[in-house]
Amino acid sequence: MPPSVASPHLSPLISSYSRFPNVWDELTGLNAIGPADSWTPLLKHIGRIGAAELNRRWEQALRLMRESGVTQNLGDKVNDLDRPWVLDPVPFVISRGEWAKLSGAVAQRARLLNAILDDLYGQQQLLRAGLLPPELVYGHPGYLRPVHGPEMTQSDALHFYAVDVARRPNGGWVAISDRTQSPSGIGYALENRLVTLRMMPETYRDCAVQHLLPFFKKIRETLRSIAVRNQDNPRIVLLTAGPANSSYFEQIFLARHLGVPLVEGNDLTVRDNGVYLKTLGGLQMVDVILRRIEDSLCDPLELRYDSLSGVPGLVQAVASGKVVVANALGSGLLNTPVFLPFLPDLCPHLLGEDLALGSLETRWCASAGVIEALVANFSNFLLKTTFPEPGDDPVDCASLSAGERAELLARVKAEPHGFVTQERIALSTSPSWNRDHLVPRHTILRLYAVATGGGEYMVMPGGRALVGEDASAGVVTLETSSASKDVWVLGESVPTAPSILQHLATPGPLKRSGMDMPSRVADHLFWLGRYAERAEDAIRLLRALVLRVTDETGFEKLPELETLVNLLAQMELAPPAIVGTAAPERRGELEEALLASLFEDDAALTNVRQILRSLRRAAWMVRDRISQDAWRALNRLGSEFPTPEMSRQLALSEALASLDDMIMPLSAFSGLAMESTTRGPGWRFLDIGRRLERAMATVTLLSPLAAELKESEPYVLQALLEIADSSMTYRSRYLSSIQIAAALDLLLRDETSPRSVAFQLVAIQNHLDALPRDMTAADLGTERRLILSCLSGVQLADIGTLCKADKEGVRRSLARLLEKIAAELPMLSDALSSHYFSHSEAHRQLTDS
DSSP states (O other): OOGGGOOTTTHHHHHTOOOOTTSOBTTTBTTOSSOOTTTHHHHHHHHHHOHHHHHHHHHHHHHHHHHTTOEEOOGGGSSOSSEEOOBOSSOEEEOHHHHHHHHHHHHHHHHHHHHHHHHHTTTOHHHHTTSSOHHHHHTOTTOOGGGOSGGGOOSOSOSEEEEEEEEOTTSOEEEEEEEOSSOOOHHHHHHHHHHHHHHOHHHHHHTTBOOSHHHHHHHHHHHHHTOSSOTTSOOEEEEOOOTTSTTHHHHHHHHHHHTOOEEOGGGEEEETTEEEEEETTEEEEOOEEEEOSOGGGSOTTTTOTTOSSSOTTHHHHHHTTSOEEESOTTGGGGGSGGGGGGHHHHHHHHHSSOOSSOBOOEEETTSTTHHHHHHHTGGGEEEEESSOOTTOOOEEGGGOOHHHHHHHHHHHHHOGGGEEEEEOOOOOEEEEEOSSSEEEEEEEEEEEEEEEETTEEEEOSSOEEEEESSTTOOSOOTTTEEEEEEEEEBOSSOOOOOOSSOOOSSOOOOOOOOTTSBHHHHHHHHHHHHHHHHHHHHHHHHHHHHHHHTSTTOGGGOTTHHHHHHHHHHTTSSOGGGTTTTSGGGHHHHHHHHHHHHHOOOTTSOOHHHHHHHHHHHHHHTTTTSOHHHHHHHHHTTTTOOOHHHHTTOOHHHHHHHHHHHHHHHHHHHHHHHHSSOSSHHHHHHHHHHHHHHHHHHHHHHGGGGBOOGGGHHHHHHHHHHHTTOHHHHHHHHTTOOOHHHHHIIIIIOTTOTTSHHHHHHHHHHHHHHSOOOTTOSSOOHHHHHHHHHHHHHHHOOHHHHHOOOTTSBOHHHHHHHHHHHHHHHHHHHHHIIIIISOOOOOOOOOOO
């Protein structure tokens, strides 16, 4: 046994590790009996920590990732669009010497691909010299003719590059595929590092792992340096396709760490060949666009007319030199595996060097003899499409049945130009954690590089390892991998971590306005506030009902129950059929309806589950604008909800605990919004949404009082005060005396009560006064007229008059006031959307005079 294995903390891990035969294992090599020196420090630390403690730390890390919303959206791959991101606690380790060779080879490969792109969109000497087949370029749907020409050529087309690499059975590194369009995963690599560091800080320190932050600092410097103007502090945005994108969380994470706004295509517009960000304060010119959408989707005018993600006129703006796109438009051309066979010859031609990092043997099926070789050795190949589209995963020929094999061969023979073959190798394995011991799993690495200027590249000292789901996973892709690993590159000593934020030589102007917020973001924040308040209002009403239905007093002794049941239907939290179920003989129907109002997954029913789903969706749309703590609070909502099937087996008393648990995170979110959010336009629209929704809900709560309730009125008033969370305030003022005038004053007119209608209207008016508007306009604007109308109606109302009932028992003045407010508040919401979010103006028809 080698000396390194003799450690008591190391021996159990090695003795239980059963490596696969005939494949390279990162821990032991091909045939070694002990661990590689680079892995020994890590294994000793794991041995000292112990399985129980490592599992505890791992569970805690996974919980934090779930609460933080770290997800991987697989689109149409699965029904659950937000699959949790799974992290293996055992990192992938690379020694300092090996990394020096591998990173140098990756940097060379990036330089080569950048030179190829420069030629194909420029002078096209490679095509003229016959070094590349013209049909693979001009026949490629990713070759964008509108961006060919000197006016589109940049010094670096490939600002960011990623490559998937694996080891051959002999231990040599080989490239599987290149990512040249908009490489994803950099943010996930940083998230993996932060979580792993939290799990094993002492291990990370003692192993002298190289930091990732210098790489992210270089990204920021690169984006700043490629700006045509204002290079000291250019306006940089990260362009996303939105929440449906497969790596939306990572884009949010990356935007936050780079300190750039996350924008969608509708947030940008082209004016005078410049790209501008549409904000609440007007249009602001954009200097650099870090794009995370496909080439062809970037401009619906020049590229794909059906694109909903791009910016019309972007190609012309790039050609004019007023904006730079990274990666350059058209760089996705080299994402295809069909170019891999040509790289060994192109490297000496373009760089004067031999290719250091070779590729898996890849051949185009339209070339002579390729189909015959495929037929003769079918199980030895992977089959890929020549010009892959999203979702085109490689086919492992060895896994096909005889029928599937015949069908696939027929397709290849019919369309040989549409397929390439790639050799099938036994992927190397690395140790993964399995609760109490290490197990080998097939692994590939994704490594990243950023351009540093002059055609040179810096490679991230780490990356992202993807681990196969089980021992049989010989082909590992993002969709088939079950876990991700942090990648540790060892150094001589622990480096000092710099800040990501760029320190400017000349300080820029100080800012406080926040008017650079995109209108779309303000819209989502507005609805986030509305859904948060709507959820709380619904939960408080349901809780009051459930408390009474499950109380031992009995239905016949709850005179307020019928009114509350009717309110539930009026707020559309239950179908109209619930009216009348307050009768004792219909108790079972009422209990069933209340459970449905909580848990039923019915699109036609506006229940708590649906409201919380809308709330999380609104929060997800502005994930980059709300704090981690606020997100965690919202992410807890409904996390313990039973499935609709399970909920039918619940007793109503069990549902009460769920309602109590949901109030706390909603209150936490409201508190964080008030105390931890800068008082800018984003906070104002968030709070306007909350205030508007609370005012509408309180008006609905008060509506039963428009009719004199006689004997049940004191009980109804007490229930309404409870639902409006105002019972304590009422008792402190009026003790135990229940009076309609006092309740109406507290819930309707009292501008000092945070639950009253007047308080909400005053708050909305103050927000509107602080928002940008045309100060030269003589007209107040629709939204200001509406809020003045509502507020003045409440302020001028006489409580005594509101409480008077006519001979029919109807409080006409109160009914008219509530109806007026209930009609004007939705109009106020529409006016805000029209003015600030969609920027539409009312059209007036000219009249003949």
